[in-house]
Amino acid sequence: MAEKMTPFERIEAAYRMEVPDRVPVTPIICYMIPYLAGLTIREMFTEPERHVQAFLQFRDLIGDNCEPNILVLDHLSMLGRAGWDQVTLDWRIYDKFPPDGNVPNLYEKPIIEDYDDVIERGFAPLLFNKKLENRVWTRSVDDFLYYQYEYRERWARAWREFVEQTGIPLLKGGRACHPLDLLQYYRGIFNLTMDIYERPDKVKQFCDWVWEYEAYHAMDIAMTMGAGEVPGADVIFFINGGPPGMSPDIYNEFYWPYAKKMIDTFVNRGFKVWNHWDNDHTPFLETIKTVTDGIPKGKIVMDFEKTDMKKAKEVLGGTVCIAGNVPSALLVYGTPEQVDAYCKQLIEDCAEGGGFILEAECEVPWDSKPENIRAMIQAAEKYNPYR
Amino acid sequence: MGKLADALVALDKNAALAATQEALQAGTDPLALVNEARQGLEVVGEKYDCGEFFLMELMRAAQIFQSVAQVLTPKIVEAHGGVKTSGKVVIGTVAGDIHDLGKNIVKILMECRGIEVIDLGVDVKTERFVEAVQKHRPQVVGMSALLTASVSEMKKNIEALEAAGLRDSVKIAVGGGIVGEIDNSVLGADLATVDANEGVRQIEQWLTA
Numbered sequence: 001m002a003e004k005m006t007p008f009e010r011i012e013a014a015y016r017m018e019v020p021d022r023v024p025v026t027p028i029i030c031y032m033i034p035y036l037a038g039l040t041i042r043e044m045f046t047e048p049e050r051h052v053q054a055f056l057q058f059r060d061l062i063g064d065n066c067e068p069n070i071l072v073l074d075h076l077s078m079l080g081r082a083g084w085d086q087v088t089l090d091w092r093i094y095d096k097f098p099p100d101g102n103v104p105n106l107y108e109k110p111i112i113e114d115y116d117d118v119i120e121r122g123f124a125p126l127l128f129n130k131k132l133e134n135r136v137w138t139r140s141v142d143d144f145l146y147y148q149y150e151y152r153e154r155w156a157r158a159w160r161e162f163v164e165q166t167g168i169p170l171l172k173g174g175r176a177c178h179p180l181d182l183l184q185y186y187r188g189i190f191n192l193t194m195d196i197y198e199r200p201d202k203v204k205q206f207c208d209w210v211w212e213y214e215a216y217h218a219m220d221i222a223m224t225m226g227a228g229e230v231p232g233a234d235v236i237f238f239i240n241g242g243p244p245g246m247s248p249d250i251y252n253e254f255y256w257p258y259a260k261k262m263i264d265t266f267v268n269r270g271f272k273v274w275n276h277w278d279n280d281h282t283p284f285l286e287t288i289k290t291v292t293d294g295i296p297k298g299k300i301v302m303d304f305e306k307t308d309m310k311k312a313k314e315v316l317g318g319t320v321c322i323a324g325n326v327p328s329a330l331l332v333y334g335t336p337e338q339v340d341a342y343c344k345q346l347i348e349d350c351a352e353g354g355g356f357i358l359e360a361e362c363e364v365p366w367d368s369k370p371e372n373i374r375a376m377i378q379a380a381e382k383y384n385p386y387r
Numbered sequence: 388m389g390k391l392a393d394a395l396v397a398l399d400k401n402a403a404l405a406a407t408q409e410a411l412q413a414g415t416d417p418l419a420l421v422n423e424a425r426q427g428l429e430v431v432g433e434k435y436d437c438g439e440f441f442l443m444e445l446m447r448a449a450q451i452f453q454s455v456a457q458v459l460t461p462k463i464v465e466a467h468g469g470v471k472t473s474g475k476v477v478i479g480t481v482a483g484d485i486h487d488l489g490k491n492i493v494k495i496l497m498e499c500r501g502i503e504v505i506d507l508g509v510d511v512k513t514e515r516f517v518e519a520v521q522k523h524r525p526q527v528v529g530m531s532a533l534l535t536a537s538v539s540e541m542k543k544n545i546e547a548l549e550a551a552g553l554r555d556s557v558k559i560a561v562g563g564g565i566v567g568e569i570d571n572s573v574l575g576a577d578l579a580t581v582d583a584n585e586g587v588r589q590i591e592q593w594l595t596a
Contacts, residue, residue, distance in 0.1 A: 189488050190495070193446045197398070244488075245442020283441075329568030332535040365535040 002386065007064040008169040008231045014321050015272060016298035017355035023347055024064040025358040025380035026171060026323070027331075027373050028276075030071070031366035033058045045072050048158035055162060061373045063380075065171045065232055067363075068159045070221060074175070076147040112186040115202045119209050156225045163230050170232030172274055174222030176214050176266075177239055179207035179258050184243040192243060196250060203254060211258050215265045222271060236266045241277025241305070251284050260291065267295040274323075278362065280306040285315040292320055305361045310349040313356070322350060323357035326376055331360060331368035336375035343379030351385045388426055391455070395427030396434075398444060400451045403427075407455050417462035421501075424455050428499055432584050445584060446492060452499045472503040474594030477519045478529035479507030480563075481540035489563045489583065490531040496587040502594065513540070513547045520553045527590050530576075532563040538574070545575050558593045562586050 002021040005013065013020035034044040037054030044051050055066060112118055159170060183192050183206060195203050218236050219227075227234040242255045259275075266273045281288060281304060291300060303323040304312060312322050326342055334342075343358055350356040358380050364373065391410065394402035403424070410420055431448040434440040463470050476497060480490050487509045494504050505523050507515055520528060528548070530541050541561050548554045560578040561571075567581035577593075580586045 190446065190450075190491060193443050194450055196443070197400070197447055197450075243443070245445070247441040247444050250441075250443055327568045328535050329538070329565055333538070333569060333573075367536055 006167055008167070010064050011169060011232075011357070014323075014355060014357050015301060017318065017321055017353075019354040019386050022384040022386060023351050023356060023358050023380045025377050026063045026065045027061070027326075027360045027364045027376055028067045028171065028362070029061060029364045029373075030067055030069050032364050032368055032370075032373075033061060035366045036061075036370065044069075045076060048155045052158040052162045056165065058370075059166060059168075061370060061377070062166075062168060063377050064357075065169045066162065066166075067171045068155075068162075068173075068225065070155070070172065070175055070225065073147075073152055073155060073221060076151065110186065110188040110191050112183075115199075115206050119205060152221070152224050156230075160226050160230050163232070170225065170230060170235070172222075172235040172237035173225035173227050173230070173233030174218035174220070174235075174271075175237045175239065176218035176262060178242055178255070178262070179210045179214065180242045180255055181240045182210060182214070183207075189243050196254060200254075207254070207258050211262055212265075215262050219266065219269060219271060227271065234270065235272045235274050237274050237276055238262065238266070239276045239278075241275075241279055241281060244279045248283060252287065256284070256287055263291060263300065264295055267299045272299045272301075274301045274303055276303045276362075277307075278305040280308075282308045282311055285312060289315055289319055301357060303357075303359055309346060313350040313352075317353065317355060321355040321357065323359040324350075325359065325361040327361050328365050328368075331372045331376075332365050334369075334372060336369075336371050339372045339375040340379050340382070343376055344383050347379070347383045347385060354386075388430070389423050391420060391423045392427030392430070395424055395448055395451055395455075396430050398431075398447050398451065400454060403451050403455055404458065407458050411458075411462065417459045417466060421456065421459055421463065424452050424459075425500065428452055432588070435584050442492070442583070446495070449492075449495045449499050453495070456499070471501070473501045473591070474527070475503045475505065475523060475525040476527040476529055476590060477505045477507065477516070477523055477525040478531070479511035479516065479519075480509040480531045481537050481544060482510055482512045483540055484532045484534050484537040485509040486531075486533040486563070489533065490529075492583045493529060493531070493562060493586055496583060497590065500587065500591055502590070513544050516544050517547050517551050517553065520548060520557060521551070525557060526594055527558045527560060529586075529590070530559070530561045532561070532565055535565055537563070538565060538569055541576070542574050558590075560586055560590060 002013070002019060005021045007024070010020045010022070010024045011026070014024050033054050034051060037057055039050060039054060051069065055062065163170060180192070183203065187195065222233055222236060225233040242251070246255055263273050263275070288302065291302070301321045301323050302312070302316060304325050307324065309322065309324050316322055324346070326339065326346070330339055330342060346358060358376065360376070390406035391403055394406050407420060411417065428448055431440060431445060435442070435445045460470060478490060478494055480487055490509070494506055497504050505519060505525065507519055516528065530544060532538065532541060545554070545559060548557065548559070558577045560580070561574060561576040562580050562583070564581065566579045571579035578586060578589050
């Protein structure tokens with residue numbers, strides 16, 4: 001068994017598919033801790049020092065790395081494609097926590113109508129689209145500029161202090177979206193399906209245009225967050241695994257080439273990549289196995305939601321680290337005993353030989369039971385296959 | 388199967404529309420053509436069930452069906468005086484949840500099967516579900532949700548339908564990402580599924596029983 005490791009060493013060992021002292025455990029917590037600490041979403045978004053203080057207060061729920069909620073930076077920014085957040089976020093929740101509904105809550109409304117227009121003029125014209133949420137315009141230009149530039153630095157400072165105080169690395173420094181995921185948000189799944197069949201060249205033209213922008217935006221934020229200096233800030237969180245229900249043909253033609261291109265770009269520029277891929281990727285595991293082709297190994301985590309984890313270990317074990325997938329509903333409605341049993345099975349199925357991180361299937365819901373998160377963290381200590 | 392059904396299974400919209408025009412010109416009853424297109428859709432559904440087709444292909448087939456139906460509906464009205472539906476379903480995404488992707492997929496699949504759908508939209512409060520059942524008298528109520536917090540809303544809606552004396556008049560189907568992770572006995576729905584095709588097939592069985 002390896003000597004007792006720090007959280008950072010443990011996560012690094014998992015990336016490299018080496019055997020750590022125990023299975024790393026990393027529930028992704030965005031909203032739950034601010035909620036428990038009594039912050040409103042407005043406070044959580046606009047006061048990074050209090051936001052970080054909340055995470056320090058509930059350190060026992062964090063695990064081996066910490067989600068620095070950099071999504072907030074996109075929510076509050078207005079320039080570039082981040083304007084999408086301005087128009088689709090359900091801002092009714094802004095001053096309420098708990099909200100009437102859930103967070104994050106996004107309206108699924110198609111806001112791209114003309115691919116050519118977006119490709120020629122960028123995302124800015126979308127912000128003048130008549131389907132915009134009017135409240136976006138109640139903010140001043142100074143306000144937008146502040147959140148676009150200065151606020152990022154303030155956010156990064158707060159999280160750098162968190163890492164220095166706790167020794168817990170960040171889960172990520174930057175966040176990038178696959179072009180097809182962006183299209184799913186901008187066009188809606190129904191329209192995107194139609195586009196893929198009826199104007200595939202336009203879909204590819206958009207993907208060709210946006211992937212690089214998206215990749216560099218993520219690396220830019222990661223540099224602000226301290227990549228190369230702050231542990232974990234060099235990780236790009238690459239979401240979301242594409243629209244649900246892609247056929248292998250669609251996956252191979254529209255999803256995988258851009259996913260691989262973006263992953264290669266990150267790794268070749270010295271970043272690590274945490275692929276947080278929703279839905280079920282079981283049919284595509286053989287393709288995913290080629291993820292490390294042509295790039296250095298030990299730089300990637302494949303974090304799955306509904307993918308068959310046992311099968312993922314069979315196919316990807318020895319090639320790339322996998323992470324997953326304690327169900328959200330279990331964390332909200334289950335008991336600590338049920339969470340413990342689920343984690344035990346996951347560790348049995350996936351941990352052998354290293355290269356596994358015990359993870360929630362997606363972001364931990366804000367209304368999860370704290371005792372269930374603790375049960376997940378304790379399971380990693382309790383069922384240690386590397387003793 | 389005929390050319391139209393074959394084209395649907397091949398997910399070839401142009402071929403489906405061409406086959407439709409050709410058959411109409413040859414004097415085929417438009418109602419028979421709708422049935423043939425549904426046959427094709429049925430085959431696509433079977434292929435989806437056995438893992439040969441994926442959700443996007445199921446959606447594509449439904450889109451092609453809609454295009455064919457756009458051509459055929461006026462002809463059916465002309466020839467038969469109207470389009471018969473095979474039942475009525477009230478559907479909505481529950482309060483607090485504004486995701487409509489899953490709901491819309493189910494809605495389209497139901498419409499392709501000739502089911503009348505009353506779509507209440509997203510973030511639908513309990514009272515609106517109750518009012519819609521009172522007003523439209525559907526045979527089925529469908530509730531969709533993606534988020535964990537929405538589960539209690541589904542339960543609240545079912546209890547409200549019970550309290551209003553409407554529960555026995557409708558079947559209740561719940562669907563969406565979160566539904567697959569919870570025990571339906573907690574909710575008390577007649578069907579809980581994450582599979583759009585399975586849901587629509589069960590609803591169709593209820594309507595034809």
